[in-house]
Amino acid sequence: APSEPHRQAALHRQAQLTKPAGSLGELESLAVTLAGLQATNLPRIEQVCIAVFAADHGVCEEGISAFPQAVTGQMIANFVAGGAAISVMAKQLGAALEVINLGTVSPLPIDDGVIDEHIAPGTGNLARQPAMTDDQLQAALAAGDRAAQRAADRQADVFIGGEMGIGNTTSATALACALLGEDATALTGPGTGLTPEGVAHKAQVIAQALARHGTRPEPLAVLASLGGFEIVALAGAFIGCAVRGIPVLVDGFIVSTAALAACQLRPQLRPWLLFAHQSREPGHQRLLHALDATPLLDLSLRLGEGSGAAVAVPLLRNACALHNHMATFADANVSNEN
Amino acid sequence: APSEPHRQAALHRQAQLTKPAGSLGELESLAVTLAGLQATNLPRIEQVCIAVFAADHGVCEEGISAFPQAVTGQMIANFVAGGAAISVMAKQLGAALEVINLGTVSPLPIDDGVIDEHIAPGTGNLARQPAMTDDQLQAALAAGDRAAQRAADRQADVFIGGEMGIGNTTSATALACALLGEDATALTGPGTGLTPEGVAHKAQVIAQALARHGTRPEPLAVLASLGGFEIVALAGAFIGCAVRGIPVLVDGFIVSTAALAACQLRPQLRPWLLFAHQSREPGHQRLLHALDATPLLDLSLRLGEGSGAAVAVPLLRNACALHNHMATFADANVSNEN
Numbered sequence: 001a002p003s004e005p006h007r008q009a010a011l012h013r014q015a016q017l018t019k020p021a022g023s024l025g026e027l028e029s030l031a032v033t034l035a036g037l038q039a040t041n042l043p044r045i046e047q048v049c050i051a052v053f054a055a056d057h058g059v060c061e062e063g064i065s066a067f068p069q070a071v072t073g074q075m076i077a078n079f080v081a082g083g084a085a086i087s088v089m090a091k092q093l094g095a096a097l098e099v100i101n102l103g104t105v106s107p108l109p110i111d112d113g114v115i116d117e118h119i120a121p122g123t124g125n126l127a128r129q130p131a132m133t134d135d136q137l138q139a140a141l142a143a144g145d146r147a148a149q150r151a152a153d154r155q156a157d158v159f160i161g162g163e164m165g166i167g168n169t170t171s172a173t174a175l176a177c178a179l180l181g182e183d184a185t186a187l188t189g190p191g192t193g194l195t196p197e198g199v200a201h202k203a204q205v206i207a208q209a210l211a212r213h214g215t216r217p218e219p220l221a222v223l224a225s226l227g228g229f230e231i232v233a234l235a236g237a238f239i240g241c242a243v244r245g246i247p248v249l250v251d252g253f254i255v256s257t258a259a260l261a262a263c264q265l266r267p268q269l270r271p272w273l274l275f276a277h278q279s280r281e282p283g284h285q286r287l288l289h290a291l292d293a294t295p296l297l298d299l300s301l302r303l304g305e306g307s308g309a310a311v312a313v314p315l316l317r318n319a320c321a322l323h324n325h326m327a328t329f330a331d332a333n334v335s336n337e338n
Numbered sequence: 339a340p341s342e343p344h345r346q347a348a349l350h351r352q353a354q355l356t357k358p359a360g361s362l363g364e365l366e367s368l369a370v371t372l373a374g375l376q377a378t379n380l381p382r383i384e385q386v387c388i389a390v391f392a393a394d395h396g397v398c399e400e401g402i403s404a405f406p407q408a409v410t411g412q413m414i415a416n417f418v419a420g421g422a423a424i425s426v427m428a429k430q431l432g433a434a435l436e437v438i439n440l441g442t443v444s445p446l447p448i449d450d451g452v453i454d455e456h457i458a459p460g461t462g463n464l465a466r467q468p469a470m471t472d473d474q475l476q477a478a479l480a481a482g483d484r485a486a487q488r489a490a491d492r493q494a495d496v497f498i499g500g501e502m503g504i505g506n507t508t509s510a511t512a513l514a515c516a517l518l519g520e521d522a523t524a525l526t527g528p529g530t531g532l533t534p535e536g537v538a539h540k541a542q543v544i545a546q547a548l549a550r551h552g553t554r555p556e557p558l559a560v561l562a563s564l565g566g567f568e569i570v571a572l573a574g575a576f577i578g579c580a581v582r583g584i585p586v587l588v589d590g591f592i593v594s595t596a597a598l599a600a601c602q603l604r605p606q607l608r609p610w611l612l613f614a615h616q617s618r619e620p621g622h623q624r625l626l627h628a629l630d631a632t633p634l635l636d637l638s639l640r641l642g643e644g645s646g647a648a649v650a651v652p653l654l655r656n657a658c659a660l661h662n663h664m665a666t667f668a669d670a671n672v673s674n675e676n
Binding site for chain 1: 355356357358359360361362363364365404405406408409412413415416419420421422423426427429430530531618634635636637638639640641645649652653655656659660663664665669670671672673674675
């Protein structure tokens with residue numbers, strides 16, 4: 001659990017810094033939260049560990065994505081080569097970037113930079129059958145936990161999980177509907193760029209999956225039935241981060257689905273999650289509400305890869321720098337409020 | 339004027355980068371806008387110039403601030419000593435920070451770091467008399483223009499104007515009311531931290547100032563009657579930046595008042611202004627609407643000093659890095675949409 005004494009000490013320090021009380025808004029809250037999570041008087045976000053989990057989705061055979069399925073493998077190569085958005089962002093942040101392949105339909109790219117956690121060449125078609133077996137579910141959770149362990153080995157100050165998998169907003173939307181008890185039409189969105197007709201078809205496919213799944217609400221059953229390997233691995237990574245005391249900066253819609261499933265499995269995880277941004281994907285707002293989360297940014301992002309979380313890292317760094325380095329009223333001989 | 343060919347070329351490049359079209363939201367728009375403003379294919383935000391304009395306000399004798407007036411001078415010393423929020427942020431960004439004193443009631447701190455543009459030891463009490471003479475107005479505009487020239491000399495990629503002056507939300511609110519034709523009660527807020535009774539009194543003081551000023555809407559007449567030296571200097575700096583082709587990242591409520599006055603004086607200034615954040619000060623939303631501006635951030639900030647603009651700088655840097663360094667679909671052999 002986060003350290004309440006360090007959180008209280010941080011609140012006390014914020015009240016002494018040379019600014020009107022509360023005037024740094026969310027930057028104050030972030031510093032106070034990080035002080036509690038890191039159990040320190042000097043919160044810091046130096047070492048940032050980003051893990052992008054990639055996998056393919058059997059449901060692509062229902063024609064639910066604007067992009068061909070080969071793109072999952074192609075983008076894995078692009079992540080490692082440095083040309084993807086998250087690659088550019090990681091470099092700019094000085095962050096460690098891992099790419100973890102949990103199983104793609106196209107052959108694995110032969111890239112030293114990819115971590116091989118191959119489970120199967122994609123999930124089953126969740127519209128017609130369970131996405132994965134229980135063994136595959138456990139394998140994906142364990143792959144996520146190993147990523148959390150590597151982040152701990154690197155002394156990560158914050159962990160970001162990203163995802164890549166053509167078709168994975170279909171899986172994430174089905175998961176969100178099952179976990180929240182919502183209808184497919186309420187949460188289905190365009191993903192990478194479907195037309196309105198494409199969105200309607202995708203909602204139909206998700207409704208079919210939900211009818212097949214039935215009303216079982218247990219998060220592990222939902223994840224196995226409707227998940228993607230990368231989404232399950234994200235849930236495993238988040239639980240693993242909380243266990244190891246690493247704060248998590250949560251990306252957008254798909255990652256928030258993993259976060260919700262993980263919080264339903266382990267409610268004590270919730271305080272370790274910071275929420276980076278409000279995605280354009282329409283189901284995200286409902287997920288954030290269920291998680292009682294107010295994200296830091298709203299920049300109309302809908303890319304995935306962990307990019308929305310990476311954009312928010314400078315805010316955390318800024319919050320820490322202000323907390324640690326601003327002068328107090330006493331230090332600076334500045335008069336406080338009348 | 340911004341370069342339309344470079345803006346078009348940037349739009350074309352964004353469509354080729356390895357991401358679903360539009361999925362980087364505001365980060366795409368920022369890169370495209372900066373490419374046009376900087377007339378380049380490689381927009382960049384390396385050199386950031388921050389100028390904090392400080393001055394005192396005669397209207398403080400009406401008891402409209404939560405802080406004593408001596409704080410203006412004390413904070414000038416704190417800016418230079420590195421203990422204020424904007425000082426910490428400037429250091430973290432690697433930005434050049436200038437502190438410009440336009441006139442305080444307490445003696446000038448003897449600090450090499452402060453640029454002396456002393457006009458008078460504060461403005462007149464705008465509730466009862468014009469805040470400044472026409473000569474003082476011109477002096478403040480010229481001081482702002484000199485700051486823009488220094489930013490140009492440093493080859494600034496972006497300019498941030500900040501402000502410090504106990505009592506200056508009273509001046510800014512009076513200005514906003516006069517420029518927008520609004521009532522004092524509609525726009526008056528707590529500033530650094532007034533109680534509801536304090537806000538009501540402040541609105542009364544502003545109403546008195548507006549009654550004295552009358553209905554003259556000309557921006558120069560409004561600035562002289564109701565302005566602060568630092569607010570007028572900000573308007574002068576923004577006009578000076580646009581003339582010299584330097585994009586401006588606009589901070590919160592007070593700075594937006596200066597931006598509105600400057601745009602009313604020189605409408606061709608508007609494209610050079612990027613808006614960083616939505617302040618908690620209630621009048622800000624109305625100002626942003628009048629400027630047809632959607633700010634990047636909403637972090638409940640209400641500090642001033644240029645801090646809200648400084649927080650947004652990493653977003654601009656991120657937008658440029660993505661634009662310049664992401665791979666295209668062709669480069670990375672990634673398939674585009676079906």
